[in-house]
Amino acid sequence: MNEEPLVNPEVVSMVGDWKGYVEAKLGFRNHWYPVRFSKELGEGQLEVIELLGERLLLKRIEGKVYAMRDRCLHRGVPLSKKPDCYTKDTITCWYHGYTYRFQTGELVNILAVPESKLINRRKIVTYPATEAKGLIFVFLGDADELHDLAKDVPPGFLDDDVMILGKHRVVNSNWRLGAENGFDALHIFIHKDTTLRHFRTFNFPIGHTPLPGAVQLIEEEDGPKGVMDDFAQHKPVWDGVIDGEIVVSGPRSAQVQGTSASVGTSIWLPGVLKVDSFPTGGLTQFEWYVPLDADRHLYVQTIGKHCPTPADEVNFANEFEATWKPHALDGFNGDDIWAREVTEPFYADDYGWVDEMLCEPDETILAWRRLASRHGRGIQQKIDLR
Numbered sequence: 001m002n003e004e005p006l007v008n009p010e011v012v013s014m015v016g017d018w019k020g021y022v023e024a025k026l027g028f029r030n031h032w033y034p035v036r037f038s039k040e041l042g043e044g045q046l047e048v049i050e051l052l053g054e055r056l057l058l059k060r061i062e063g064k065v066y067a068m069r070d071r072c073l074h075r076g077v078p079l080s081k082k083p084d085c086y087t088k089d090t091i092t093c094w095y096h097g098y099t100y101r102f103q104t105g106e107l108v109n110i111l112a113v114p115e116s117k118l119i120n121r122r123k124i125v126t127y128p129a130t131e132a133k134g135l136i137f138v139f140l141g142d143a144d145e146l147h148d149l150a151k152d153v154p155p156g157f158l159d160d161d162v163m164i165l166g167k168h169r170v171v172n173s174n175w176r177l178g179a180e181n182g183f184d185a186l187h188i189f190i191h192k193d194t195t196l197r198h199f200r201t202f203n204f205p206i207g208h209t210p211l212p213g214a215v216q217l218i219e220e221e222d223g224p225k226g227v228m229d230d231f232a233q234h235k236p237v238w239d240g241v242i243d244g245e246i247v248v249s250g251p252r253s254a255q256v257q258g259t260s261a262s263v264g265t266s267i268w269l270p271g272v273l274k275v276d277s278f279p280t281g282g283l284t285q286f287e288w289y290v291p292l293d294a295d296r297h298l299y300v301q302t303i304g305k306h307c308p309t310p311a312d313e314v315n316f317a318n319e320f321e322a323t324w325k326p327h328a329l330d331g332f333n334g335d336d337i338w339a340r341e342v343t344e345p346f347y348a349d350d351y352g353w354v355d356e357m358l359c360e361p362d363e364t365i366l367a368w369r370r371l372a373s374r375h376g377r378g379i380q381q382k383i384d385l386r
């Protein structure tokens with residue numbers, strides 16, 4: 001077993017009140033994470049996933065999804081190398097026949113040693129799984145720390161008539177660079193040339209700094225924990241000037257109210273962003289940065305809309321496919337993905353957390369790091385993908 005510390009202890013000792021965040025290189029344990037869309041896992045289907053540096057098997061049995069560690073207790077091999085499912089709710093190890101029940105992880109048989117004393121006395125680790133709004137969520141954590149899903153998603157996501165559509169893809173950066181890229185008020189600069197401009201008219205300054213009162217911490221005991229940033233209370237910058245000459249300007253339309261394409265963003269534990277009125281009015285973007293291991297995250301991008309009638313749902317689905325998926329989730333967020341992957345090398349050895357030089361609007365990022373350190377329910381300690 002590799003005993004190298006996951007995070008450089010010298011760096012951890014230098015960051016003060018957001019130490020927990022720096023330690024959470026693999027994410028915060030004991031939270032719910034979306035891992036796939038429900039429609040991606042049909043009845044009886046098996047799927048291998050990575051989550052916070054662990055490898056899991058997902059299976060849907062009689063409609064319900066179960067998650068189990070993908071490692072045989074006998075000699076440690078991945079069951080997924082050659083899945084042998086002789087019955088619908090068991091999986092048998094391809095090597096010597098250890099057989100496990102998906103619902104409980106129990107070793108219910110060893111096909112080649114049916115009298116073994118181990119039978120019914122050992123268990124593979126299982127994790128709770130649930131489905132909401134067309135997404136499969138897994139609680140990566142310990143049973144005595146189990147909380148409601150509602151405490152791990154942004155307000156509004158679970159609202160009754162909200163329809164959620166989206167996509168996911170793997171991004172080659174640590175999950176925190178995803179979370180910070182989304183919430184970072186100043187990164188609006190990267191979006192000044194966004195392709196989304198061709199599909200709707202909006203105002204987008206090249207920068208904006210939160211004024212006092214813009215940032216609000218949400219830390220109520222029984223709800224999700226997050227930081228909200230209200231763009232109405234920001235001071236925008238429209239023109240970039242070098243030596244007295246305007247060299248770049250943000251798109252600005254006299255017909256459009258407001259100073260930004262969105263009205264505000266908020267970031268919530270365990271790493272999910274809510275962008276209000278985006279990609280256009282009446283829609284809300286919810287996106288997760290799900291840690292896969294130390295240097296990759298699953299970017300789960302979704303857009304929600306209140307759809308009280310079936311006709312509204314059809315219209316939203318069409319609009320999503322025709323416009324918002326290609327031009328917002330792919331086009332606009334393509335800028336973000338590129339930025340995260342280019343940022344990764346600076347933070348990969350942890351020294352980026354102390355070598356960076358943040359400026360005034362980055363106060364929002366620091367607020368998130370501190371909040372996450374206060375309320376993360378546990379630090380995932382090691383990569384275990386053997």
Ligand code: FES
Pocket residue numbers: 072073074075076077093094095096097098
């Ligand atoms: S390694 Fe799985 S049964 Fe032997």
Ligand SMILES: [Fe+2]
Pocket residue numbers: 181182187191333336
């Ligand atoms: Fe962005």
